[in-house]
Amino acid sequence: MDHAQFVSAYQSGAVRVNVDRAAAARFVSARLLLPFVMLPVLGIGTALALTGWVWIGLGIIGVGTIGPMLIKRSAPHFVITHALEDPRFYDDVRASGLLEITPAEAPHPPAS
Numbered sequence: 216m217d218h219a220q221f222v223s224a225y226q227s228g229a230v231r232v233n234v235d236r237a238a239a240a241r242f243v244s245a246r247l248l249l250p251f252v253m254l255p256v257l258g259i260g261t262a263l264a265l266t267g268w269v270w271i272g273l274g275i276i277g278v279g280t281i282g283p284m285l286i287k288r289s290a291p292h293f294v295i296t297h298a299l300e301d302p303r304f305y306d307d308v309r310a311s312g313l314l315e316i317t318p319a320e321a322p323h324p325p326a327s
Contacts (some may be wrong), residue, residue, distance in 0.1 A: 216316065218302035225299060232295055233315040239294045240287035242313055249283045256282075 216224070224230040244250070256279035264272025294313055298305040308314050 218305045221305060221316070222299055228319055231317050231319045233317070234291040234294050234313055235315075236291050238311075238313055239290035242308070242311060243290040243293060244283070244287060247286065249286065253279050253283050 221230070225232060257276055260272045260275030260277075260279055262272070263269075263275060266272075294308055298308050298314060305314075
């Protein structure tokens with residue numbers, strides 16, 4: 216299924232998209248280079264805390280710790296929305312096996 220077919224099928228509700236949460240967190244973390252961003256932020260926070268700027272340093276350490284956790288938690292939503300917008304990203308996540316696209320179930324008729 217190419218990108219245009221995916222977008223039209225998703226918008227019409229013809230397909231159901233499942234994203235593995237753990238795999239999406241790893242994918243987004245690797246794509247954004249979170250470990251390489253988190254370590255310098257923690258280092259700056261530690262340096263500030265040790266040089267007398269304790270509260271600002273602790274605040275930066277908190278941001279450096281909680282920020283990546285929030286990014287990883289919202290990774291499945293990010294993957295779906297970005298896959299709908301960008302054909303190259305869609306191809307990347309399909310190649311990595313993050314998106315599981317299945318036909319949507321037909322709605323059941325109301326019980327009488």
